[in-house]
Amino acid sequence: MSELTGLVLTVVLLGANAFFVGAEFALISARRTVVEPKALAGSWAARVTLGAMENVSMMMAGAQLGITICSLALGWISEPAIAHLLEVPFAAIGVPEALLHPVAFAIALSLVTYLHVVFGEMVPKNIALAGPERMAVVLGPVLVGVVTVLRPLLWLLNGVANTILRLLRVEPKDEVASVFTRDEVAALVEESRQGGLLEANDERLLLGALTFEERSVAGVVIPLAEVTVLPAGTTPAQAETVAAGGFSRFPVLDVFGEPAGYVHIKDLLELDARVRDAPIDPLLIRRLPEIGREVPLRRALALMQHSGAHLGLVLGPEGRAEGIVTLEDVLEELVGQIRDDSRRLRVR
Known part of the structure; x- marks a missing residue:
């Protein structure tokens, strides 16, 4: 083989090695959430790349086989070719014949190793990591083609590797995980x-x-002792007087002193003057959904949304009423501080 042919093959092998390294890192690093919309938009390359990401074990086997073949070929073809080229100038400057080939071969080995590490490994790796989705769509289909051609051999190699992993109690993965805790x-x-x-x-x-x-309801519950409540028999007129403090929703107690529901002051303002001094009509008392103290806030929010209630009755471990939770306080844990006319029932 001539030195020129060896140099041309060196460039080709470095390029092939760079391709396999870039494809490997791109497929591992690419996010499915970025590639999938392109596939849905009709991109053939993106669809093929998604398939490669779902069969990443076989793709990595193909990339590693390609890298190994390129590395061995560089040692077999490139180092002797470059060494032969170096022997001519070394002989001209008087290097002893006994040292001529060893010195030229050592320098050729160092040069090929440097080119392999920099241009065959580091450069393509960093390019792939800088834009993994774009590089995956570009390189993925080509790697899929290579894997398709070499599938019988890769199936054997991948099967052996997976068997060894299972012996080590490691479960092989076919798809790169793209979920986060x-x-x-x-x-x-x-x-x-x-x-x-x-x-x-x-x-x-x-x-x-x-x-x-x-988080649970326990973190936002308002103890009953700190809540302004309306005792049994309270009239609309009395409730309006209490509402002058700036609140719009009040728990109502039954004759036993237990929370029976709540009223919204707007329901009382529309009443006829003739019933303003009579006890509040039970039909105007809204239901208080019962919520356990240790219930997660998400569950409490769902219960209050389902019932349409802005207040909830918090029960302790023994089923006794311990306090009130407001829809506002639950939402504040999610989105931050909210101010409205029902803010905090704490008055006492």
Whole structure:
């Protein structure tokens, strides 16, 4: 083989090695949420790339086989070709014949190794990581073609590798996981805010939503002793007097002193003057949904939405009424402070 042919093959092998490295890192790093919309929009390359991402084990086997073949070929073809080229100038400057080939081969080996590491590994890896989705769509279909041609061999190699993994009690994965835990998403949100991609208010909303599931009604319950209530027999006129303090919804007690429901002051303002001094009509008393103290806030929100109630009766472990929870307080745990006419029933 001539030295020129060896040099041309060196460039080809470095390019092939770079392709396999770039395709491998691109498919591993690409986010499905970015590639999938392109596939739905009709992109053939994106559809093929999605298939590759769903069969990543076989794709990685193909990429690794390609990298291995290119590396071995570089050692077999490129190093001797470059060494032969170096022997001519070394002989001209008087390098002893006994040292001529060893010195030329050592330098050729170092040069090929450098080119392989830099141009065959590091450069394509960094390019792929800089834009994984774009590179995956470009390189993925080509790698799929290579894997299709070599499938029988890759099936054997991949099967052996998966068997070894199972012996080590490691379950092989065919698809790259693209899901995150709640803590990981929270860390991403914080990093995005620190990087200037999110406003502080947006960060607070997102973090509030992420931690909403972890919090219970116990953190927002208002003890009954701190709630302004209307005793049994309260008239609309008396309720309006109490409402002058700025609140619009009040729990109503039954004859036993237990919360029986709640009234909205707007329902009383529309009453005829003849009934303003009579006890509040039971039909105007709205139902208080019962919510356990340790119930998650998400469940409490769903219960209040289903019943259409803005207040809920919080029950302790023994089923006794312990306090009141407001829809506003539950929502504040999710979106931050809210101000309206029913804000906090604490008066006493």
